[in-house]
Amino acid sequence: xxxxxxxxxxxxxxxxxxxxxxxxxxxxxxxxxxxxxxxxxxxxxxxxxxxxxxxxxxxxxxxxxxxxxxxxxxxxxxxxxxxxxxxxxxxxxxxxxxxxxxxxxxxxxxxxxxxxxxxxxxxxxxxxxxxxxxxxxxxxxxxxxxxxxx
Amino acid sequence: xxxxxxxxxxxxxxxxxxxxxxxxxxxxxxxxxxxxxxxxxxxxxxxxxxxxxxxxxxxxxxxxxxxxxxxxxxxxxxxxxxxxxxxxxxxxxxxxxxxxxxxxxxxxxxxxxxxxxxxxxxxxxxxxxxxxxxxxxxxxxxxxxxxxxxxxxxxxxxxxxxxxxxxxxxxxxxxxxxxxxxxxxxxxxxxxxxxxxxxxxxxxxxxxxxxxxxxxxxxxxxxxxxxxxxxxxxxxxxxxxxxxxxxxxxxxxxxxxxxxxxxxxxxxxxxxxxxxxxxxxxxxxxxxxxxxxxxxxxxxxxxxxxxxxxxxxxxxxxxxxxxxxxxxxxxxxxxxxxxxxxxxxxxxxxxxxxxxxxxxxxxxxxxxxxxxxxxxxxxxxxxxxxxxxxxxxxxxxxxxxxxxxxxxxxxxxxxxxxxxxxxxxxxxxxxxxxxxxxxxxxxxxxxxxxxxxxxxxxxxxxxxxxxxxxxxxxxxxxxxxxxxxxxxxxxxxxxxxxxxxxxxxxxxxxxxxxxxxxxxxx
Numbered sequence: 195x196x197x198x199x200x201x202x203x204x205x206x207x208x209x210x211x212x213x214x215x216x217x218x219x220x221x222x223x224x225x226x227x228x229x230x231x232x233x234x235x236x237x238x239x240x241x242x243x244x245x246x247x248x249x250x251x252x253x254x255x256x257x258x259x260x261x262x263x264x265x266x267x268x269x270x271x272x273x274x275x276x277x278x279x280x281x282x283x284x285x286x287x288x289x290x291x292x293x294x295x296x297x298x299x300x301x302x303x304x305x306x307x308x309x310x311x312x313x314x315x316x317x318x319x320x321x322x323x324x325x326x327x328x329x330x331x332x333x334x335x336x337x338x339x340x341x342x343x344x
Numbered sequence: 345x346x347x348x349x350x351x352x353x354x355x356x357x358x359x360x361x362x363x364x365x366x367x368x369x370x371x372x373x374x375x376x377x378x379x380x381x382x383x384x385x386x387x388x389x390x391x392x393x394x395x396x397x398x399x400x401x402x403x404x405x406x407x408x409x410x411x412x413x414x415x416x417x418x419x420x421x422x423x424x425x426x427x428x429x430x431x432x433x434x435x436x437x438x439x440x441x442x443x444x445x446x447x448x449x450x451x452x453x454x455x456x457x458x459x460x461x462x463x464x465x466x467x468x469x470x471x472x473x474x475x476x477x478x479x480x481x482x483x484x485x486x487x488x489x490x491x492x493x494x495x496x497x498x499x500x501x502x503x504x505x506x507x508x509x510x511x512x513x514x515x516x517x518x519x520x521x522x523x524x525x526x527x528x529x530x531x532x533x534x535x536x537x538x539x540x541x542x543x544x545x546x547x548x549x550x551x552x553x554x555x556x557x558x559x560x561x562x563x564x565x566x567x568x569x570x571x572x573x574x575x576x577x578x579x580x581x582x583x584x585x586x587x588x589x590x591x592x593x594x595x596x597x598x599x600x601x602x603x604x605x606x607x608x609x610x611x612x613x614x615x616x617x618x619x620x621x622x623x624x625x626x627x628x629x630x631x632x633x634x635x636x637x638x639x640x641x642x643x644x645x646x647x648x649x650x651x652x653x654x655x656x657x658x659x660x661x662x663x664x665x666x667x668x669x670x671x672x673x674x675x676x677x678x679x680x681x682x683x684x685x686x687x688x689x690x691x692x693x694x695x696x697x698x699x700x701x702x703x704x705x706x707x708x709x710x711x712x713x714x715x716x717x718x719x720x721x722x723x724x725x726x727x728x729x730x731x732x733x734x735x736x737x738x739x740x741x742x743x744x745x746x747x748x749x750x751x752x753x754x755x756x757x758x759x760x761x762x763x764x765x766x767x768x769x770x771x772x773x774x775x776x777x778x779x780x781x782x783x784x785x786x787x788x789x790x791x792x793x794x795x796x797x798x799x800x801x802x803x804x805x806x807x808x809x810x811x812x813x814x815x816x817x818x819x820x821x822x823x824x825x826x827x828x829x830x831x832x833x834x835x836x837x838x839x840x841x842x843x844x845x846x847x848x849x850x851x852x853x854x855x856x857x858x859x860x861x862x863x864x865x866x
Contacts, residue, residue: 246431248459255432315435318446326450 204309210333211235211304214324217331230273230284232300236307238327240279252279259306267299369571372485372524375413375443376406378590378708382564382579384572387547390522391570392515394491394541396531397551401562402581402588403528404429406551407487408438409587410526412445415452419484422477423455426462428490428528431455441587454481458488462497467510470494474514478521485524492529495541508540515544536567546570551581559735561702564590580702580738591704595711595752607810610721610759613651614644616829617788620805620814625786627720629810630750630760635790639801640822641763643678644790645723646671647826648761649691650680657720658690660713660758662706664729668693678826692717701733703745707752714756722753726763750783785809790820793843802840803829817841 215231222234236256243252257275264270269291273283291299311320321333371386380386387393387410395403407423415421425431434455438444449455456477461470478486488494498507518525527541536542536550548567553560562581566574580591609624618624625631625648633641649659661671671693675682685691692713696706714722724730731742738745753760762784787806792799801820805813817840820829836849 243432245457246435246455248425248430248457250460251430251432251457314432316439319435319439319449322446322449 204305207305207309207312208301210308211301214304214308214328214331215300217328230281230287230296230300230303232303233281233284235300235304236281239307239323242323242327244279249277249279253277255310256281256307259303259310262306262310263299263303266302267295269295270299270303371572372410373413374406375409376588376590377586378579378592378595379564379588381595382566382575382590382592383547383569384574387524388569388571390519390524391546392519392525392544393527393547393549394545395526395528395549395551396536396542397549398532398553399530401551401553402583403530403551404434404489405438405441405583406549406588407489407526407528408434408441409443411453411485411487412443412448414485415448416484417451420451420481421453421485421487422481422483423453424458424474424477424486424488425455426458426488426490427493430459431457440585442585443587454483462494467494467498467502467506471510471513471517475517478518478523482521483523485526486518487526487528489528490530491527491541492531495529504540511541511544542567554737556735556737559737561735561737580704582702582705589708591702591708593704593748595704595707595748610657611651611655612644613647613654614827614829616818617644617803617827620816620818620829621786621808622811622813625759625761626808626810627759628754628757629785630754630762630783631786631788632784633761633763633788633790634766635763635803636767636792637765639790639792640820640827641765641790642666642671642725643674643822644788644827645725645761645763646675646678646680646682649721649723650675650678650682652721653682653685653690658717659685659692659721659723660710660717660719661691661693661723661725662710662713662730663693663695663723663725664733665726668695677824679824680826689717692719696730696733702735702738703742703749706730706733707749710749710753711756714753714758719758722758722760724760724762726765728765747783791841791843793840793845795837795845804841 214235218234218238219231240252240256243255247255253275256279260270260273260275269287272286272290273281276282287299288296308320308324311323315323324331324333370389371380371383372389373386374380374383395406397403411421411423423431425434435449439446458470458473461473474486474488494510495507498510502510515525527545531539533550533552536548542548545568547569550565550567551562552565553562562583563578564581565578566576568574575592575594577593579593582589582591607627609618609622610627611618611624612621633644635641645661649661652659661668663671672682672686682691682693686693694709694713696709710722713719727746731739734742734745750760750762786808788803789806790801790803793802794800801822802817803820804815804817807813816832818829819831820827822828836847837845838848839845
């Protein structure tokens with residue numbers, strides 16, 4: 195199967211997700227080893243995206259990203275997306291998954307969420323949105339590659 | 345007493361002069377080509393407008409175009425989405441248009457989703473949220489899309505009075521807040537009557553699309569714009585990569601200018617025909633060349649264009665059937681070079697794609713080209729194929745459209761040569777089946793006649809509005825020089841115009857001859 199923007203094997207998208215997560219970990223001064231580091235990234239994106247698409251819209255998008263991420267990291271199946279678009283099931287996941295799996299799950303989930311955004315509204319608008327949420331994060335060197343949209 | 349009156353009058357005049365000036369309403373550009381002219385200059389600032397119409401008619405695209413044309417960081421635009429097309433999908437599709445400016449998103453153009461609020465709370469909460477967002481952002485433009493959804497919710501949960509109150513409060517607030525507002529919604533034409541929203545609106549833009557046979561025609565009607573003189577009627581709209589473009593049904597009329605007192609005679613590129621026309625066609629005239637297929641109308645048109653180019657007059661050929669290469673090749677075969685002026689930008693051959701054109705679009709394309717090359721001559725080849733190129737919905741009004749086309753183009757100072765196919769009846773001598781001869785200043789009729797066992801060609805100048813012309817019926821041939829008029833008028837025949845003349849003169853000895861008209865080189 196060809197690599198797509200949704201694929202967690204897409205190195206650019208994965209790197210982007212890693213960068214966002216690392217930025218959030220530094221900003222929150224959290225170790226990021228145990229808690230799902232994707233959580234604060236998704237939480238920060240939630241109000242901005244909900245403003246655009248409503249809570250229901252954001253919930254649908256995150257649910258889709260989660261389902262896609264579960265294919266790569268099965269332990270994410272213990273997570274759910276609540277009606278307001280926030281993530282639930284973190285406690286259960288932290289018990290079940292190793293720190294490495296948690297870290298990988300975070301990257302995969304954020305990459306899937308960003309990948310969906312890129313597929314829907316394109317790279318330029320996704321980056322603009324990310325810049326709005328994390329104005330100090332450098333994204334100028336990012337390149338998601340050409341022709342990798344589904 | 346008289347003096348007293350005069351003094352009073354003087355005072356009155358003085359008072360009248362010193363009266364405060366009436367308010368000047370600034371007009372906001374729409375960013376939609378052609379729409380500002382239709383509206384009478386643009387959208388009145390601080391007005392409360394409804395963009396209504398059927399699905400797919402371009403309502404959302406129009407709203408986006410207006411926003412992107414006007415929104416700035418200092419005067420941003422707020423786009424409230426309500427249960428209709430989610431903003432994410434809007435962004436996905438709207439970014440395909442060239443007017444979409446990604447750099448404006450977030451700061452100059454902001455999207456706010458009100459769906460949850462409309463679903464879960466009442467109208468007061470919706471109004472409170474709009475007031476909160478508008479107060480915070482201080483926008484110059486506000487869009488609510490789809491307002492129809494808000495209205496449905498209002499009617500389902502509250503009463504009509506509550507709905508009217510909501511509209512009233514929203515209008516008052518947004519106008520007081522110096523915002524120009526657009527409420528977008530799907531409405532049927534029958535809903536326009538008695539709808540309080542439409543009553544209260546300052547501007548009402550109605551978009552529709554009509555399917556006729558296999559083609560779709562989009563139309564725009566400005567049902568009202570308070571305080572300014574908009575162009576009434578249905579205007580054609582096209583949606584392309586650039587977004588919406590509107591074509592006023594009076595397009596080009598404003599350019600009409602009177603002919604100069606002394607007009608030049610322009611050569612047709614055929615010396616004998618120039619003589620027949622009293623020295624050539626008058627500058628700024630509309631000339632119709634009518635004749636059946638194969639009589640050389642296109643050849644004559646090509647010579648007309650070439651003569652102009654030789655004289656330093658740029659030209660446009662609007663063609664609808666044959667491809668441009670056919671024209672340049674034909675010109676080559678007549679020893680006329682069209683390729684060089686094409687390359688130099690002195691000639692444009694507009695091959696207008698057939699089957700779904702509107703006359704207004706055609707006119708706009710031609711007017712744009714005329715402006716681009718500063719054209720002095722224009723050929724429309726032919727009116728029949730132009731009619732065929734139109735969407736069926738436009739063919740009904742072809743005669744009226746043609747009138748507008750010709751008036752607009754001659755108004756632009758261009759000399760027009762149009763060709764029209766007519767079927768040769770051997771009982772009559774028609775000029776055109778459109779009965780459009782009144783639209784043209786000059787008419788030349790070409791036709792076949794049977795003489796001495798040959799099907800020959802004759803031409804005659806039927807009318808020249810601007811002066812005298814020859815009444816001679818002249819035989820012509822098409823050679824490798826194009827149309828060439830041969831022989832003086834024949835006095836040996838009667839009834840040439842019927843196509844089956846009667847010999848009146850002596851029969852001359854006939855020579856066996858080869859084909860008198862060498863075919864143009866391929």
